[in-house]
Amino acid sequence: ELKLLTIQYIRSSLSDPSPRRSKQEGAADTNCSFWASAEASTYASHPVAPPADADPDTFIYMNFMKRHCCYDAIPTSSKLVIFDTMLQVKKAFFALVANSVRAAPLWDSKLQCFVGMLTITDFINILHRYYKSPLVQIYELEEHKIETWRGLRSRDDVSEILFDAIYSLLKNKIHRLPVIDPTSGNVLHILTHKRILKFLHIFGSMIPKPRFLQKSISEVPIGTFKQIATVQESATVYQALSIFVERRVSALPVVNEQVVALYSRFDVINLAAQKNYNNLNMTMREAIACRSCWMEGVLKCYPHETLETIIDRIAKAEVHRLVLVDSNDVVRGIVSLSDLLQALVLSPAGIDALYS
Secondary structure: OOOOEEEEEOOOOOOOOHHHHHOOOOOOOOOOOOOOOOOOOOOOOOOOEEEEEEEHHHHHHHHHHHOHHHHHHHEEEEEEEEEEEOOOOHHHHHHHHHOOOOEEEEEOOOOOOEEEEEHHHHHHOOOHHHHOOOOOOHHHHHHHHHHOOOOOOOOOOOEEEHHHHHHHHOOOOOEEEEEEOOOOOOOEEEHHHHHHHHHHHHHHHHHHOOOHOOEEEOOOOEEEOOOOEEEEEEOOOHHHHHHHHHHOOOEEEEEEEEEEEEEEHHHHOOHHHHHOOOOOOOEHHHHHHHHOOOOOOOOOOOOEEEEHHHHHHHHHHOEEEEEEEOOOOOEEEEEHHHHHHHHHHHHHHHOOOOOO
């Protein structure tokens, strides 16, 4: 029996997030909270006035995130896939593929509560830890139940303010925070970097546009430009998994002198869809050739392009990062959602959650 539940959640209120806020400016919405296996932010969540000698543009996005809660960022309609912890690990990953989702909350029917999350990172860790050869079955993937394999963690409630959600995501190097209804304990949505930036992009017209958006990415600079994790086109999938685990990156530019593709953590789940997870000796060239057409491809940016152009490209394409290349398509850096949120929201508050 496949113990999973798919929920289609329709938000009760839509377009403008402001009607759902308290009459007190910047107050938290008491109808939402979120959890993650992460510590809560200890930084003040109320909007701040810039110092007299500071550029007020610097604080626009920081204060925007401090004025809105996680519920505000939930899309009009969203789908949740929820797994029972008694479900076999293999069936759970097949269900992620079938529903085109990257993570699912875990429900413990004995405790009658949500106890954690199952993500693509878990799939990568299983393959990396237990893979031996194409001839040896990965028993832990084929036979284990979720509750057997995964050390389930208790829920930590943290502030419902979007600013604190961003801090928690970046500080703990996690990619998802379930938004919880504190009254019922139900999961309403899984908040991600992508959704937060999309929310900012949609409602950006409500706030003044900072002048620094017209600066080029080389002037700012925002992104990773040193020790960039890449993988050769001739390398094996297992070698790519090792880089994911050791470097804790979410995507790898695939290179053959020039960048030829981008292989992300989400691409790894395609191995489950095609039942190729027992053959991790295939090359990256082979893995890219057989992946589904809906997988995100390579989206690039250039040093002369403005920050506004880059944010628009990421938001409209709904991707997690752009590969910064030179005129010869040689990789020079990565500009990710984490880099943008750190620079736009946390750095003005004097917080270095991403690089500390």
